[in-house]
Amino acid sequence: MLVVKNATLLFLSRTIVRGHALLGDPAARLFGMSPTRDPYPTYESVRERGPVVRSRMGLHLTASHELCNSLLRDPGFGPMAANELSLIDSSAYVGTRRLVNPVEESFLVLDPPDHTRLRRLVAPWFTPRGLRDQVATVERVVEEYLDEVSGRPTFDLVGDFAARVPIQVIADLLGVPDADHAAFARWGGALVNALDGVRDLKEVRALHRGLREFEAFLDDLVEHRRRHPGDDVVSRLAQHEDLRREDLIATTELLLVAGFETTVNLIGNSVLAVLADPGLRERLVDDPGCAEDVVEETLRLDPPVQYTVRAPFADTEIAGTRLRKGTPVVLLLAGANRDPAVFADPHRFRPGRPDGREHLAFSAGIHYCLGANLARMEGAAALRGLFRRFPDLRAAGRVRRRPSRVIRGPERFPVSTGAAKHRPIVEIIS
Template sequence: MPSTVKNATLLLLGRAAVRAHALLGDPAARVVGMGSAHDPYAEYERVRRAGVLVRSRLGLYLTASHEVCSSLLRDPGFGVLPPNALAPVDSTAHAGGRRLVNPVEESFLVRNPPDHTRLRRLVTPWFTPRGLRAQAATVERVVHAHLDEVAARGTFDLVGDFAARVPIQVITELLGVPNADHASFARWGSALVNAIDGVRDMGEMRALHTALREFDAFLDDLIAFRRREPGDDAVSALVSREDLSREDLVATTGLLLVAGFETTVNLIGNAVLAVLGDPAVRERLVADPSHADAVVEETLRTDPPVQYTVRVPAESTVIAGTRVPAGTPVMLLLAGANRDPAVFADPHRFDPDRADVREHLAFSSGIHYCLGAGLARMEAAAALRGLFTRFPDLRPAGRVRRRPSRVIRGAAHFPVTTGTVPAHATHRHPIVEITG
């Protein structure tokens, strides 16, 4: 596969250059190039100390300012950039003469109006408050079915055995995917999403190509099935449109699936990490399960699954007193903006009682504001309520391993026990994070 070798070579050279700049202290290179065990929040504070808008030798600007992030996200003069633009890969691949579509790189998530408006409008009805209310019972049922499974085991992987399974089952049911194979979805989703900020080695490159091939074939089959047997789901509505190209159909369906679980799994994991790390929060949640909503919201602020995004000005423009040429990427550190002291008092403190928590930018803002925000909140709160009602003594049972991605923040593995082992035994397992 010569193109794979070429891609891998380009990538590894690109990553080596980013690492070299990171060692020299370049702020953007440190954000994207440091290992996943490194504390990203310390980097965002360095950016904040360096200025409102900071230039990087990688040819882009960065900001951790809430005011700047928020205004650029809502500014029609700024558009989106394909997600791998910071670590370019020619991920265009072919299978049996057909071009494989990467939903993360070709869907309306990374398109500008008018395409963005046209495609987003087609799937919005499934994510309105009314559409969501219809999902509440499904979410509760799915959460408790998976809790039943882990309850019998005592010790389990919070991510692989629970946090990943709930959103996969919810979004596949919502999209009318029959007999969804959870393990394949988990594998495809992490290969696609981990590659957003660049493929790290040949192993990841191969995993990405395999995932693209399998996911594309799966989406093709799903689309053919819904053409034969339409239901009242989003995919059936999409296939009934005659004005959609095969690429748009595959990319939109694929985006809804992948965005529907690859982020929510991390929200659940990050929220459980926060609860297990703070005895007062845990005590209150166990005593009052309705506290889960506030814990989820504060997790979105302090440890959001999507750490940053990028916008590009269509024309040369001045941002915070600095002229930024047309087409120059600006990296918006959403997770940094969420800890901006100009908006949030004592910003590094985990405080579920903050009145202004909803000012956070975890779901972005403007026309790309997360379509699934309501669903994600509902799933994560139900997961926390269920976990701490059923297992009030839940505790870590080993070391947390982080995902390798820097855009997406979450645990890859998180061993926990339901508390059936004596407390003194689990105290030997504090939450120690190791790199992915």
């Protein structure tokens, strides 16, 4: 019954959103538009209306870099899980255990001290020191998957390469056996698609089914790692007898989603930017070392994560606007990354710009993305490998965007490895 009730509420809420959008409400226009449409004009319209824009839907929005940065660091504000994983039926069970919500029960949205305690357990794998041992592994994985596509005239950049590199890396970090990588990737993709893409009762049920399968797999993996520990994240978590199962499951699922989806879309968006600029492609071929700058500018101009949500713990005021306790404020991170008050010529792709690292693609404050440096490393290694192996890489068909407002990136991206002439990338992006 709870699933049916949630699906009904979902339908009603979307009907209300569409109605508000027709009246010009900024939040409704953003969340009511097609998830594959270009969102950046909407972010600009929010910024033009002031630092804080109020919506009739009970939300406030901001595309101000200064305000987003401030609220991300403000201890008086906490994260909210503003996504459709809230539709997860808490009465569903895996065996005798209830289903865990991988967002609302993870340290992504928890506050100290729970956030600090859980994050500290997995942080050693993502520090600069911990990642030094991963450099050779990431480069090896990149080369392995490039070897597989090197004999083909065309391949799907996402499915055949960009999605496989991060899933291999994060699965190895978590201690997932090679034989389970495909299923692991499928479960991770289902979780990400549900962030804002659950459209009907059928998809809600499919999400629940996927989570039940995933949790059953993780329960078995944890038990195995307790008996046979390795040098991986799940083994470390499994050794903590006082760690609740729900915390262990949610932490593992969060690391999968964050470690996989941030990077696959970062790689896809980076390649889109390079292929749209012949001069930049030639520069990358001649100087592979500029891959880091390309990745950083992609994070600023077209980041994988578009927005996040914060709410005050008490009545307060921001930028002259009064907020009641618990009022959601949508921080348009991708819009803040184009704020002309911070970035010169903000709509231009300029790798190596002096203010390039001022972006908020990985959030800020205590919830700054734990895997930021890993994502940067994987993105740069992927670009170096791709354009060293295929200096004439070109788009070879229509690019299909991921149907998500939260996560932005290509879902299908056909590319050619030859030197044949192709239409400019701007003509074939849908």
